[in-house]
Amino acid sequence: MVNKADAVVIGGGVIGNSIAYYLAKYGVDTLLIERKDLAAGTSGACDGFIFLQSKKPGFDLRLALESTRLYENLADELSYDIEYRKCGGMILIETEEQLKAIIELVDGQRKTGLDVKLMRIPQELEPILSGHIIGATHSPLDAQVNPFKVVLGFAQGAKRKGAQILTHMEVQAIRTRTVRGELKVDSVITERGEIKTNTVINAAGVHAPVIAKMVGLDLPIIPRRGQVLVTEPLPDLVTSLLVDAEYITLKLAPDHRGTDGLGLGFTLEQTASGNLLIGSTREFVGYDRRTTYHGIKAITQNVLRIAPALKEVNIIRSFAGLRPYTPDGLPILGKLRGVEGFIVAAGHEGDGIALAPITGKLIAELVVKGKPSISLDEFGLERFK
Amino acid sequence: MDDEVIICRCEEVTKGEILKAIEQGAKTITGIKIRTRAGMGLCQGRTCGRLIARLLAERTAQVLEEIPPATVRPPVRATKMENLVTSHGE
Known part of the structure; x- marks a missing residue:
């Protein structure tokens, strides 16, 4: 050695x-x-997720924007297929109250240089979305990769x-x-x-x-568990990265733990292999990487609220990772x-x-x-x- | 066994690909999984897990019985989402 x-x-x-x-x-x-x-x-x-819209306007978002630029050429630079896809992303809005808060966020992000707009009928772009969703933000810069x-x-x-x-x-x-x-x-x-x-x-x-x-x-730094569900591979169903407004609240207020202690925020992406990855929780449970019945059920309820048409889709696995949380x-x-x-x-x-x-x-x-x-x-x- | 033989049927991963992952440093079933997708399909490695453990034992000088199985996480088998929200208890 x-x-x-x-x-x-x-x-x-x-x-x-x-x-x-x-x-x-x-x-x-x-x-x-x-x-x-x-x-x-x-x-x-x-x-x-390479999700720019969840970053705080200012230096956090600026760093993320620079990172995105590096990702654009990374597969070529490394001669390695990292399954990078500039798929765009949405924050889904379900209430008038969320709409007001999101308009403010979008304003701040635009000032930091993020290309993001409000859509009134997000179902036109993602037909899987429930009719009760009254709007969404959309940024064409959000992208995805295969982390492995x-x-x-x-x-x-x-x-x-x-x-x-x-x-x-x-x-x-x-x-x-x-x-x-x-x-x-x-x-x-x-x-x-x-x-x-x-x-x-x-x-x-x-x-x-x-x-x-x-x-x-x-x-x-302390571990914060995030549980995620994996579906069977499906034909192309969703293009954009999807998150709900609660997810953004959790991201922008790190101490916010959600109403049930699970820190549940909705995320969904379809990977290059066709599986949907559906998240996620933010729980302080030490170094425990198991998934829980409570967590799996809550994530499933969440996704069926956003996309009820998925009810017949099979979940083949759950997994949990420990996110390195800072205050x-x-x-x-x-x-x-x-x-x-x-x-x-x-x-x-x-x-x-x-x-x-x-x-x-x-x-x-x-x-x-x-x-x-x-x-x-x-x-x-x-x-x- | 020929290198073209499929070890993981769900994800169509060949023996050759698994041997390559071992060359690249995989020492566990999970290590093979992240490099090849073997065990990430519908059956979650129920069929290929033992075959992969055997290849690992052969090529990395480990004792077969001591190679830990891949991490098992629920659901035990593919389950429709509508059934996950209506089921009760652990």
Whole structure:
């Protein structure tokens, strides 16, 4: 095994692999370490939404817009089919009250540069929608990917550019040394030996606090379970990504837990394979990745309210992923004060897939140039203090 | 067994594709699944799970009995949505 690297990335999900890819692209000698397998955690248990309309107007949306631009050419760049499709997306409106709130949101998003409009008869575009839905927003920029393939594509791309990826290997400790009174990253200890490095990037998602603790730092990231249902494959039925207004409320107010503690918000996409992925819950239940009868029933009731015609469609599976929640719903990105060479890129909650390319690119710029092309100041850990 | 033999019938995944996934680092049934879709179809791996475990045991020097099965999640079999909302209890 190698015993040194310019940069060690911890975490083999979509964020870690994206960072490894962009670092390798800049010529950085990069090593990625993953405890289990690629996409074995959150990135392998989510939907493929690249949904711009749920982003807060301002720097959150700006980052997502940049990420979308990177996604447009990513399949070509990686020579890997990530099942990217610019399918457009809708927020479904069921009451006059929702309509008022959504009009305000759309205004803010337009000012940040998002192409989004209000539709009065969304059933014209998506005939599956129930007649009681009185309107919807629509943005042609919303897109979808296959999350597994994004992870594997970045991993393959990183390897081609010289990065090493070691899976089924656990990080046991991170050693630091003191240089002129300041702590600096010195090496990463694994079960197969020590790797000398000056730069460690913590992209361990819901496990990022465990890694940060190894250098004595605390991260306010906790797992939040999202249950999702999978239908049998169907002929083309739905083009757009669909969410309901409650989903947006949950996204924009991270502490909102919904009326029944499930944090239920409606999401639906049809994947390239024809399956519908129907979500989802947002529950604080520790690291429990099981799905529940209560959750499955609630998600099914929700989808049959939005699209009653689906009642005869078969559910073939449920799954749950743990989203890395932060108190304000935004990721923690950048250097951490107190330990030189220790960088965090975690806490994307449900936006890991959408923000992966831009996260990887900016973190790589931070490592290589010391300063990313888009400021990450707003995403610093300091904002919680 | 020929590389063209279909191991996962639901998703039409061949033995050759599964061996390639093993070469790319898959060590578990779930690892094969994310790389090939084997086990993601209607039967949810009930047919192919054992065959895949055997290939993994052969190629990755694991003991067959120690390879964990794929994660099982409800419903136990394909279930119409209208029946999921009217059924009772766990």
